[in-house]
Every structure is written in structure tokens, then in C-alpha cells.
Amino acid sequence: MASVPSLAATVHQRVADALSAALPEAGAADPLLRRSDRADFQANGMLALAKKLKGNPRELAGKVVDGISAPELIKEIEVSGPGFLNITLTDEAIVRTLAGRAADDRLGVPYAENAGTTVIDYAQPNVAKEMHVGHLRSAVIGDALRHILEFTGEKTIGRHHIGDWGTQFGMLIQYLIEHPDELAPATDVDGEQAMSNLNRVYKASRAVFDADEEFKERARRRVVALQSGDKETLEIWQRFVDESKVYFYSVFEKLDMEIRDDEIVGESAYNDMMAETARLLEESGVAVRSEGALVVFFDDIKGKDDRPVPLIVQKADGGFGYAASDLSAIRDRALGLKATNLLYVVDVRQSLHFKMVFETARRMGWLNERVTAHNMGYGTVLGADGKPFKTRAGETVRLEDLLDEAAQRAAEVVREKARDLTEEEIQERGAQVGIGAVKYADLSTSPSRDYKFDLDQMVSLNGDTSVYIQYAYARIRSILRKAGETGPVARPELPLAPAERALGLHLDAFGDTVAEAAGEYAPHKVTAYLYQLASLYTTFYDQCPVLKAETPAQVENRLFLCDLTARTLHRGMALLGIRTPERL
Numbered sequence: 344m345a346s347v348p349s350l351a352a353t354v355h356q357r358v359a360d361a362l363s364a365a366l367p368e369a370g371a372a373d374p375l376l377r378r379s380d381r382a383d384f385q386a387n388g389m390l391a392l393a394k395k396l397k398g399n400p401r402e403l404a405g406k407v408v409d410g411i412s413a414p415e416l417i418k419e420i421e422v423s424g425p426g427f428l429n430i431t432l433t434d435e436a437i438v439r440t441l442a443g444r445a446a447d448d449r450l451g452v453p454y455a456e457n458a459g460t461t462v463i464d465y466a467q468p469n470v471a472k473e474m475h476v477g478h479l480r481s482a483v484i485g486d487a488l489r490h491i492l493e494f495t496g497e498k499t500i501g502r503h504h505i506g507d508w509g510t511q512f513g514m515l516i517q518y519l520i521e522h523p524d525e526l527a528p529a530t531d532v533d534g535e536q537a538m539s540n541l542n543r544v545y546k547a548s549r550a551v552f553d554a555d556e557e558f559k560e561r562a563r564r565r566v567v568a569l570q571s572g573d574k575e576t577l578e579i580w581q582r583f584v585d586e587s588k589v590y591f592y593s594v595f596e597k598l599d600m601e602i603r604d605d606e607i608v609g610e611s612a613y614n615d616m617m618a619e620t621a622r623l624l625e626e627s628g629v630a631v632r633s634e635g636a637l638v639v640f641f642d643d644i645k646g647k648d649d650r651p652v653p654l655i656v657q658k659a660d661g662g663f664g665y666a667a668s669d670l671s672a673i674r675d676r677a678l679g680l681k682a683t684n685l686l687y688v689v690d691v692r693q694s695l696h697f698k699m700v701f702e703t704a705r706r707m708g709w710l711n712e713r714v715t716a717h718n719m720g721y722g723t724v725l726g727a728d729g730k731p732f733k734t735r736a737g738e739t740v741r742l743e744d745l746l747d748e749a750a751q752r753a754a755e756v757v758r759e760k761a762r763d764l765t766e767e768e769i770q771e772r773g774a775q776v777g778i779g780a781v782k783y784a785d786l787s788t789s790p791s792r793d794y795k796f797d798l799d800q801m802v803s804l805n806g807d808t809s810v811y812i813q814y815a816y817a818r819i820r821s822i823l824r825k826a827g828e829t830g831p832v833a834r835p836e837l838p839l840a841p842a843e844r845a846l847g848l849h850l851d852a853f854g855d856t857v858a859e860a861a862g863e864y865a866p867h868k869v870t871a872y873l874y875q876l877a878s879l880y881t882t883f884y885d886q887c888p889v890l891k892a893e894t895p896a897q898v899e900n901r902l903f904l905c906d907l908t909a910r911t912l913h914r915g916m917a918l919l920g921i922r923t924p925e926r927l
């Protein structure tokens with residue numbers, strides 16, 4: 344009995360199944376079905392199969408053409424070139440399959456087969472320091488990956504590994520003990536004040552630290568007090584953390600991003616584990632003592648003079664650093680949280696650190712076939728001049744200013760087009776469009792690559808921008824409102840215009856795209872898909888009147904395509920953490 348395609352199946356899948364059924368000797372071989380310019384799809388799988396079966400690819404392809412029987416699905420199938428198959432679908436199959444998609448809340452996006460638990464390490468700024476554009480990237484990419492993975496059924500746990508520990512706190516805390524009124528309690532300040540307070544304390548303490556040897560010594564002793572859990576020291580340290588969090592949250596809020604307090608688990612959280620981590624490493628022989636320090640060596644990691652570069656777990660003076668906290672974090676995430684995947688969204692410049700940390704954890708068995716780790720090292724954000732993004736004066740750009748400017752520029756764009764929006768609405772949309780533009784520009788570049796931060800380009804209405812997609816969405820919503828009583832209804836019996844077919848076949852690919860983006864940690868595949876969807880919609884809109892179509896049935900069918908496009912755009916953008924306003 345022929346299998347009944349499930350409602351959520353794609354036409355792509357249905358064609359692939361029909362091809363396999365027509366050629367029993369193909370077994371489970373992939374027909375390599377791709378969208379094509381010549382026909383709807385081209386299947387290239389006969390070439391590899393012929394090699395395997397020692398047959399002739401054109402003959403095999405001919406067999407498929409003779410053996411296939413799916414008249415409701417396939418309108419035309421022909422052999423071409425060395426043994427490709429060009430396949431044209433019936434209009435009916437496209438609309439029927441999309442109708443199944445439309446009935447599904449998830450728009451046909453499949454759940455991953457072996458979903459596990461992924462701990463995502465992202466959005467990890469440092470206490471008492473300004474956030475920079477690198478932290479922006481980590482937050483934006485991590486947040487999108489999290490939505491994408493969750494949607495495919497993966498459980499995700501966020502870990503914001505903030506820099507809240509280390510020797511610099513000795514200086515800061517000691518200064519505050521000696522100048523107790525310099526930092527107001529964090530409750531009555533906003534993010535901007537919080538950061539400027541921290542900056543002031545940082546600068547002032549630094550000045551004393553550099554000028555006064557005795558203070559330096561007191562600061563050093565303060566580090567020891569901090570690491571050994573002295574109560575007064577910890578209380579003051581907490582004030583720095585709290586004040587910084589006020590600032591972090593103000594930036595995350597501007598970014599329209601939800602960060603959970605219980606997932607802010609910084610370096611300090613692993614303080615109690617570090618001694619044990621070191622002991623386990625040393626006892627197992629994975630780490631060795633070298634000039635008093637506890638280190639791990641690697642055959643393939645050497646410095647300039649060809650001497651091995653070790654990972655330092657514990658310094659000769661007994662102090663633990665970044666590596667010890669990361670190794671402890673792996674123990675906690677793999678063994679405590681029982682994660683199956685550890686994903687790090689961290690600047691590519693830290694990739695050597697992670698290479699060494701992961702390799703060490705593998706030697707210890709903390710990472711293995713069941714628990715894997717991956718560092719999504721992202722590239723640098725560049726200015727228009729192609730150099731790392733700085734202000735004209737060469738200073739790092741304040742994130743809040745950057746986000747405010749994006750919102751402002753976007754508001755100008757919205758105002759120009761706005762017909763029936765109030766000033767308040769313009770500002771609100773401006774923020775959604777502006778922040779969306781920043782996120783989209785970041786996400787649409789493959790994460791490992793550098794990209795130029797160019798606000799003009801980002802908020803442009805034309806080209807591969809979120810604004811273009813948001814306008815396409817708002818336009819569809821406006822058509823659906825204007826349709827009034829007439830609703831979207833799939834009409835599989837109607838013939839489709841070329842622009843309708845192209846739009847329909849692209850809608851068909853949403854589920855596969857999301858699955859691929861999740862499997863490869865590649866949000867840029869979603870942006871590329873959405874941009875193409877919006878472009879195909881624009882062509883459809885230009886060529887196919889919707890509300891003024893020829894017959895009532897055609898109006899319904901086109902509204903159906905509009906509605907499914909809007910839902911797909913909305914869902915896709917939500918997966919990226921970007922809003923789609925109903926009106927623009």
C-alpha cells in the first residue's frame with residue numbers, strides 16, 4: 344500500500360519518496376533532490392547510484408521515469424544530461440501540501456530526532472567593565488541559536504559566564520573599603536549611572552594602585568581575602584556585581600532580549616570547585632607541575648620558538664584563573680546539568696583557549712561521545728574603515744549609544760513611510776526596527792566571519808535587511824485586514840501563476856531550513872531563507888493581484904499564500920529574536 348503523506352510532509356519529501364519507490368534497487372540512497380531553474384526540482388542521485396551499482400546513470404534515470412506513478416504529485420519528469428532527472432510538480436500537489444503545513448502551528452518544522460540538552464554559554468560581559476560590540480555579537484547569536492534549538496525540541500540552558508572574579512577585584516574592593524561612599528547601593532540607579540559609577544571607581548582605584556606601593560600590597564592581600572571567602576570582602580564584591588548587573592540588564596533590555604538571573608553564572612560560581620578540579624587533573628596525570636604551576640601540555644600546540652604552550656590550571660602562587668573556571672564549568676555542565684552538548688558563543692580570538700580546555704576535558708573523560716563541546720568562535724565587528732569598530736577618537740563604542748542611534752535612524756525611516764502612525768507609534772516601531780536591524784546584520788553574516796557595522800546599510804529598505812522583511816510582513820498583514828470577511832482558503836484545484844509556484848515551493852522549504860540551521864548552528868541560513876521569502880513575495884505581489892484577483896476562489900487562494908507567508912516570516916524572525924510589527 345502506498346504510504347499516505349503526513350500533513351506536515353513537504354512536497355520535497357514526497358517527491359523524494361516517490362523517486363525511491365520507483366527504483367527499488369536504490370535502497371536508501373539519497374536521490375539528491377534540489378530546487379532547480381530548469382524545472383521545479385532536479386535529482387542528481389542517479390550518478391552516484393550508477394557508480395555503486397556499476398550501471399548506466401541515464402538508464403537508471405529512465406527506469407525511474409518509467410516506474411514512477413504519482414500523477415497527483417508529478418506533472419512531468421524527464422531525463423537530462425548525463426542522468427539527471429528534471430521534475431515538475433502539479434500545482435495541486437503544491438497547494439495541498441502547503442494546506443497541511445498551514446494547519447500545523449509549527450508550520451511543519453520537524454522535531455529533531457535525537458534532541459538532547461544544550462548548555463549555551465553566551466552574553467558574557469565582565470563586571471565593572473563596559474560591554475563592547477563583541478559582547479553584542481555573543482548575545483545576539485546565542486539568543487538566536489537558543490530559539491532555533493528550542494523550536495526543534497532541544498532543551499536549552501543558558502549560562503552567562505560573566506567575568507566576575509580575578510585579581511582586578513582586589514584593587515576595586517580595597518579602594519571601596521577605603522572610600523566607602525563612592526558606590527551608591529544599586530537599587531536607585533539606572534544602567535547608565537551604574538556604569539558611569541563603576542567607571543569612576545575603576546579609574547580612581549587604578550590611579551591609586553599605580554601610584555601607591557602600599558595600596559598595591561593591600562590590594563594583593565584583598566585578593567587572597569576574596570578567594571578565601573572573607574565576609575566583608577565578599578559583601579563589597581557583591582556590590583560591584585549588583586551594580587554591573589543593573590547596567591547589563593539595561594543593555595539587554597534595549598536589545599529586547601530576555602536574560603534570566605538564575606542563568607547568570609559567572610566565573611566566581613566555580614570558585615568552590617577549582618581546587619578539586621586541579622586535584623583531579625593532577626592525580627590523573629593529565630596536568631603536571633612545571634616551575635611550580637599546574638599545567639597541561641599538548642603535542643600540537645607550540646609557540647613561536649617551537650616550545651610547547653601549556654594551559655595553566657593553577658599559577659605558581661596558587662591562584663586559579665580563567666582555565667580553571669572553564670574546566671570546572673565543564674564538569675558542572677556535563678556531570679551536574681547532564682548536558683549532551685556544550686555550546687560556546689565566544690570571540691574567535693579565544694579559540695586556542697577553548698581548544699586546550701576541551702582537549703583537557705576529553706582526556707579527563709568529562710567530554711566524550713555522549714557530551715560534546717563546540718566553540719562558535721565569531722569574527723570581529725569592523726567599522727566602515729575595515730578596522731575593529733571604534734569611535735572617531737579611537738575609543739570603544741558604548742553599546743547603549745549604538746543601540747539608541749540604530750533606533751533613531753530606524754524611526755526616521757519609519758516616519759518617512761508612515762501614513763497613519765502617531766509619534767509614539769513611530770518611536771516604538773523605530774526601536775523594534777532599529778534593534779532588529781542590528782541583530783539581523785549580525786546574524787546574516789556567517790558567524791565566523793568579520794562584518795562591517797554600517798547603520799545606513801542596516802536600516803535600508805532595500806536589500807538583505809530586516810527592515811525589508813518587516814515591511815513585507817506589515818504589507819501582508821494590511822492586505823489580510825483589508826480582505827475583511829474573505830479569509831484565506833487553500834484552493835488546490837486552481838492553476839498557479841509562476842510567481843505563486845515559486846513562492847509556494849519556497850514556503851515548502853521552511854522546515855528543512857530550520858532543521859539545518861539548528862543542526863549546523865547556523866542562524867544565517869534562516870536569514871537567507873527569510874530574505875528570499877520576502878523577495879519572492881514581492882514578486883508575487885507585483886505580478887498577482889490578491890484582492891482584485893479574477894474569481895473569489897482565486898482571491899481566497901492568494902490570501903492563503905499571503906497568510907502562510909506572513910506566518911512563516913513572523914515565526915522565522917521570532918527565531919532570530921526580531922519583532923515583526925503589524926503596521927509600519
Ligand code: ARG
Nearest residue numbers: 464467468469504505506689
Ligand atoms: N567574559 C569573557 C569575555 O568577555 C567571555 C566568557 C566566555 N565564556 C567562557 N566560558 N569562557 O571575554
